[in-house]
Amino acid sequence: xxxxxxxxxxxxxxxxxxxxxxxxxxxxxxxxxxxxxxxxxxxxxxxxxxxxxxxxxxxxxxxxxxxxxxxxxxxxxxxxxxxxxxxxxxxxxxxxxxxxxxxxxxxxxxxxxxxxxxxxxxxxxxxxxxxxxxxxxxxxxxxxxxxxxxxxxxxxxxxxxxxxxxxxxxxxxxxxxxxxxxxxxxxxxxxxxxxxxxxxxxxxxxxxxxxxxxxxxxxxxxxxxxxxxxxxxxxxxxxxxxxxxxxxxxxxxxxxxxxxxxxxxxxxxxxxxxxxxxxxxxxxxxxxxxxxxxxxxxxxxxxxxxxxxxxxxxxxxxxxxxxxxxxxxxxxxxxxxxxxxxxxxxxxxxxxxxxxxxxxxxxxxxxxxxxxxxxxxxxxxxxxxxxxxxxxxxxxxxxxxxxxxxxxxxxxxxxxxxxxxxxxxxxxxxxxxxxxxxxxxxxxxxxxxxxxxxxxxxxxxxxxxxxxxxxxxxxxxxxxxxxxxxxxxxxxxxxxxxxxxxxxxxxxxxxxxxxxxxxxxxxxxxxxxxxxxxxxxxxxxxxxxxxxxxxxxxxx
Numbered sequence: 001x002x003x004x005x006x007x008x009x010x011x012x013x014x015x016x017x018x019x020x021x022x023x024x025x026x027x028x029x030x031x032x033x034x035x036x037x038x039x040x041x042x043x044x045x046x047x048x049x050x051x052x053x054x055x056x057x058x059x060x061x062x063x064x065x066x067x068x069x070x071x072x073x074x075x076x077x078x079x080x081x082x083x084x085x086x087x088x089x090x091x092x093x094x095x096x097x098x099x100x101x102x103x104x105x106x107x108x109x110x111x112x113x114x115x116x117x118x119x120x121x122x123x124x125x126x127x128x129x130x131x132x133x134x135x136x137x138x139x140x141x142x143x144x145x146x147x148x149x150x151x152x153x154x155x156x157x158x159x160x161x162x163x164x165x166x167x168x169x170x171x172x173x174x175x176x177x178x179x180x181x182x183x184x185x186x187x188x189x190x191x192x193x194x195x196x197x198x199x200x201x202x203x204x205x206x207x208x209x210x211x212x213x214x215x216x217x218x219x220x221x222x223x224x225x226x227x228x229x230x231x232x233x234x235x236x237x238x239x240x241x242x243x244x245x246x247x248x249x250x251x252x253x254x255x256x257x258x259x260x261x262x263x264x265x266x267x268x269x270x271x272x273x274x275x276x277x278x279x280x281x282x283x284x285x286x287x288x289x290x291x292x293x294x295x296x297x298x299x300x301x302x303x304x305x306x307x308x309x310x311x312x313x314x315x316x317x318x319x320x321x322x323x324x325x326x327x328x329x330x331x332x333x334x335x336x337x338x339x340x341x342x343x344x345x346x347x348x349x350x351x352x353x354x355x356x357x358x359x360x361x362x363x364x365x366x367x368x369x370x371x372x373x374x375x376x377x378x379x380x381x382x383x384x385x386x387x388x389x390x391x392x393x394x395x396x397x398x399x400x401x402x403x404x405x406x407x408x409x410x411x412x413x414x415x416x417x418x419x420x421x422x423x424x425x426x427x428x429x430x431x432x433x434x435x436x437x438x439x440x441x442x443x444x445x446x447x448x449x450x451x452x453x454x455x456x457x458x459x460x461x462x463x464x465x466x467x468x469x470x471x472x473x474x475x476x477x478x479x480x481x482x483x484x485x486x487x488x489x490x491x492x493x494x495x496x497x498x499x500x501x502x503x504x505x506x507x508x509x510x511x512x513x514x515x516x517x518x519x520x521x522x523x524x525x526x527x528x529x530x531x532x533x534x535x536x537x538x539x540x541x542x543x544x545x546x547x548x549x550x551x552x553x554x555x556x
Contacts, residue, residue, distance in 0.1 A: 045431035058541035076536035100188030121175035123203035148172025194454030266403035288345030313448035325384035331515035332377035361457035389421035401428035476513035
């Protein structure tokens with residue numbers, strides 16, 4: 001795939017900087033058979049769902065990633081590798097047809113579920129059709145609309161059950177035998193294999209879902225999975241406990257237990273780490289400077305560059321943010337450098353663009369019209385009809401009531417008051433309530449972050465900003481953008497494709513459904529006895545969480 005070659009050349013720059021400060025987990029320490037192989041980490045909040053088809057939030061994926069494996073997965077450098085598939089399909093090995101419209105996966109024949117049942121290709125057929133089913137409205141469904149019949153099935157909510165059944169049968173995914181999966185596409189797609197490596201189409205047991213229901217099958221002991229770990233305990237709002245899958249078909253994990261705590265107060269989590277109750281903890285944003293300067297933590301600091309961008313997001317259907325000029329004014333009113341210096345203690349990099357450094361399609365000048373400029377911000381607001389900022393409809397900023405998000409909210413509130421003369425009301429919500437409201441579009445102004453699912457600009461623009469996209473939280477809609485995105489998605493000439501995505505990003509930023517603020521670096525503390533932690537730019541919510549099956553605990 002041409003796009004992969006481009007990605008690796010860019011990613012090499014990022015990988016060289018991944019471990020800015022490496023923790024002692026890379027040093028040699030004597031291990032002991034008597035050392036409990038238990039890893040304790042903090043998710044920060046309750047997972048929204050552990051259903052792979054329905055998951056979208058980072059903490060969900062941290063847990064799902066331990067319990068499920070799919071056809072393919074990503075290495076730390078972003079390249080694909082086979083998991084349940086025997087090989088990564090290509091035209092040379094016959095896995096991709098010459099016209100690019102048929103993808104054939106051959107499955108390993110020794111894969112079992114955690115209850116010992118054999119895994120077959122039909123488990124993938126079920127999962128893919130469930131991902132695009134009208135009843136669930138899964139957030140990542142649109143990633144698979146290029147599969148024959150997928151979009152028609154997804155859009156059939158008002159049809160009769162018989163009509164829906166016929167549309168489900170017509171979705172272009174089939175299992176000619178137990179170990180062969182065939183996918184038919186509407187048009188060639190450069191990134192289809194990347195999409196097939198995502199959790200959203202991990203295999204799922206139809207009999208388990210049928211028995212326990214869409215909302216209850218993820219509760220232990222119902223949670224039948226195929227990965228290295230199983231979920232044994234879920235004490236809601238407190239912790240999840242994972243233990244090795246006794247029927248795991250691959251290399252057995254070294255850890256005998258993973259405890260994921262759900263401590264929402266970042267300072268409380270830090271205290272737990274200091275008391276040796278956690279092995280990994282995220283450093284609260286307000287404490288970055290303290291832990292960067294404290295030499296006693298020199299062998300515990302871990303800073304990891306992330307393929308991630310964070311931004312203000314506007315609900316484009318709610319006043320005053322249904323006016324693009326108002327959105328543009330807000331984008332110019334935030335001092336990004338002050339944010340990095342005062343809130344982040346220098347951790348992270350300012351940006352006005354959406355696609356981050358290290359990704360194909362990155363443009364350092366993207367969105368430069370939104371460089372911090374209070375005078376321009378006020379002019380834009382006046383052009384929108386609000387030369388008197390007090391006449392602007394009331395603005396409420398909704399956020400998750402955690403320590404870090406409160407610090408961020410107060411900073412943004414101060415910026416908009418000082419630089420634009422607007423009083424913003426803060427609306428903190430319990431994390432799961434917040435996530436549900438954001439998913440439902442029940443907000444006016446909020447915070448939006450995106451971490452790369454796979455190394456291509458369509459992961460950053462297609463589902464997030466096309467009309468009706470599965471994760472289009474802003475409700476942004478521009479037919480010209482939609483047409484350009486559709487063209488870019490199906491173009492196999494990489495130069496043309498990247499050019500189209502660049503134009504699409506430029507168009508989206510001009511409309512300003514979001515105001516990018518910074519590219520993040522993950523800052524965590526890791527105990528010296530944690531060994532084999534392989535942090536990367538594509539982690540979910542915790543450093544190295546895609547590869548915890550390789551982690552062990554040294555004697556201490």
